[in-house]
Amino acid sequence: MPLPLKCLGYAALAGLVLFAPAAKADEDVWPTLKQQAFGDRPIAAEDGTVVLEIPGTAEDAALVPLTVRVPPQVKQNLKSLTLFIDKNPDPRVATLTFGPAAGNGGERSFSTRVRIDNFSYVRAVLETEDGTLHMASKFVAAAGGCGAMQAKDPDTETVDLGKMIVKTFPPALDSNPIWSGLVMIKHPNSNGMQLDINTANFIPARFVKEVVVKRGGELVFTMDSTFSISTNPNFRFTFGRGADNNLDVAVTDTDEAQFAAQSTPSGS
Numbered sequence: 001m002p003l004p005l006k007c008l009g010y011a012a013l014a015g016l017v018l019f020a021p022a023a024k025a026d027e028d029v030w031p032t033l034k035q036q037a038f039g040d041r042p043i044a045a046e047d048g049t050v051v052l053e054i055p056g057t058a059e060d061a062a063l064v065p066l067t068v069r070v071p072p073q074v075k076q077n078l079k080s081l082t083l084f085i086d087k088n089p090d091p092r093v094a095t096l097t098f099g100p101a102a103g104n105g106g107e108r109s110f111s112t113r114v115r116i117d118n119f120s121y122v123r124a125v126l127e128t129e130d131g132t133l134h135m136a137s138k139f140v141a142a143a144g145g146c147g148a149m150q151a152k153d154p155d156t157e158t159v160d161l162g163k164m165i166v167k168t169f170p171p172a173l174d175s176n177p178i179w180s181g182l183v184m185i186k187h188p189n190s191n192g193m194q195l196d197i198n199t200a201n202f203i204p205a206r207f208v209k210e211v212v213v214k215r216g217g218e219l220v221f222t223m224d225s226t227f228s229i230s231t232n233p234n235f236r237f238t239f240g241r242g243a244d245n246n247l248d249v250a251v252t253d254t255d256e257a258q259f260a261a262q263s264t265p266s267g268s
Contacts, residue, residue, distance in 0.1 A: 033084060043125060068083070080095060081098075087116075099220055117143065215239050
């Protein structure tokens with residue numbers, strides 16, 4: 001029987017370098033994570049530049065909604081956003097690197113759903129164009145999200161694998177330069193810790209590792225993601241208005257399968 005990822009001692013998986021050895025339940029791992037991710041760079045915590053919205057107690061630890069917001073008073077362009085769940089087997093959830101089509105001039109946001117393996121702090125670290133780092137964090141009471149039993153037959157989970165729905169939403173006011181986009185991907189995002197209910201074997205890891213979103217040929221963001229993103233990844237995000245507001249989305253998973261889809265704008 002193959003070992004689950006949790007038993008692999010945070011080894012590298014599918015090209016991802018995991019941050020640290022397994023943490024004890026009461027251990028503060030953030031100083032180590034911070035040092036490995038950002039070195040000695042200072043991080044301004046809870047200064048209002050970035051806001052994290054996540055329930056303090058999760059109803060389903062395998063599907064925890066998470067939203068990061070950048071208030072409209074923040075005028076700078078954004079360079080990157082990194083999400084962490086301190087006590088997850090791989091604490092880094094995803095890193096978004098923003099392009100010129102990410103937009104500014106209004107509230108910017110990113111939402112998804114994550115797995116939480118143990119009671120943990122969840123963190124959003126934002127880098128603005130001047131190179132400064134800003135963090136918002138929240139403690140979440142949730143456990144078991146990474147190893148939650150697979151409720152469906154794994155073979156059926158691969159039917160329509162990679163099928164995507166991509167939508168765009170214009171702002172309520174024409175003067176607002178920020179649009180919203182939605183990407184939904186049919187993918188089990190198996191993390192290697194879940195049991196096949198039919199065989200009692202661990203389901204092999206296979207998950208979305210890269211998402212590239214472009215608006216009219218210009219980059220909105222590239223996302224480097226890990227298995228902490230929930231099954232059937234779902235992303236809602238903002239982007240800047242352009243002459244062409246079609247979104248092109250390209251996805252690559254850990255089996256190097258590639259999927260692509262395009263939106264049709266809801267307005268102009």
